[in-house]
Amino acid sequence: MEARLEQVKEINEFIIEQYNCGRITYNDRLILLGDFNVDATNFKKKIEVAISK
Amino acid sequence: MEEILNISITKYHPLHDVDFSNVKDNFIVDRGINKKIKLLSYNIFLRPPPVKNNDNDWKDERLYDFLLELKDFDIICLQEMFGTLTTRRQTLIKISSKLGFFYFYEIPPPSFFSKNIIDGGLLILSRFPVVDTEFKPYTYAILDCIFGQKGCLFVKIRIKDSYLVIVNTHLQASYFGTTQEDWVKKLSNLYKKVLKF
Numbered sequence: 198m199e200a201r202l203e204q205v206k207e208i209n210e211f212i213i214e215q216y217n218c219g220r221i222t223y224n225d226r227l228i229l230l231g232d233f234n235v236d237a238t239n240f241k242k243k244i245e246v247a248i249s250k
Numbered sequence: 251m252e253e254i255l256n257i258s259i260t261k262y263h264p265l266h267d268v269d270f271s272n273v274k275d276n277f278i279v280d281r282g283i284n285k286k287i288k289l290l291s292y293n294i295f296l297r298p299p300p301v302k303n304n305d306n307d308w309k310d311e312r313l314y315d316f317l318l319e320l321k322d323f324d325i326i327c328l329q330e331m332f333g334t335l336t337t338r339r340q341t342l343i344k345i346s347s348k349l350g351f352f353y354f355y356e357i358p359p360p361s362f363f364s365k366n367i368i369d370g371g372l373l374i375l376s377r378f379p380v381v382d383t384e385f386k387p388y389t390y391a392i393l394d395c396i397f398g399q400k401g402c403l404f405v406k407i408r409i410k411d412s413y414l415v416i417v418n419t420h421l422q423a424s425y426f427g428t429t430q431e432d433w434v435k436k437l438s439n440l441y442k443k444v445l446k447f
Contacts, residue, residue, distance in 0.1 A: 231419035
């Protein structure tokens with residue numbers, strides 16, 4: 198469990214670094230894809246709620 | 251598997267940089283009036299030998315069927331497409347390049363000095379030019395996931411004058427002591443932070 202959270206935090210930090218060094222710009226479209234070992238339907242609902250707030 | 255090339259042909263996305271005046275209509279994928287770009291993220295479950303559950307897990311047969319579906323997508327992110335002790339990943343890259351996926355980025359093999367035995371099984375295929383890449387290995391993994399080099403693939407893809415950044419990953423698979431509901435909740439919060447940045 199903690200391993201997954203640590204890994205997602207590492208992704209988050211990596212992406213922030215890329216923004217900070219200009220490798221990703223705010224004009225770019227960013228998509229995070231993959232196998233998160235999560236119930237996809239349930240996760241999608243949560244994300245939709247998170248985005249709509 | 252090479253016989254797939256006899257029934258499929260190289261096709262270009264309508265937003266591709268190629269000079270379409272020299273391309274026949276049947277060599278252009280149909281993505282509708284909006285010229286949609288179709289993405290796929292898929293855990294293809296092609297583990298390296300000798301790992302298997304049933305007979306041979308029907309690995310070659312499933313890869314063959316997957317190759318037949320490539321025409322429906324423009325950018326593909328795969329997990330568990332392992333390249334250690336097998337040529338399946340190279341076969342997929344070779345055939346997909348002839349079907350219009352001219353660009354790819356695969357996870358590098360683990361360092362000889364690392365504790366990892368196999369690669370992390372990540373692969374990105376694209377019809378559009380990949381202009382920047384990086385593999386970011388994770389520093390933390392547990393249980394059976396320590397054998398593979400877990401991490402995320404970063405690619406920057408150019409589509410006309412715009413850029414699409416894709417991060418493909420396969421998180422820790424084995425876990426204990428936490429319900430799926432807890433995990434969904436925590437991951438959603440973290441995902442929200444990434445999206446908001």
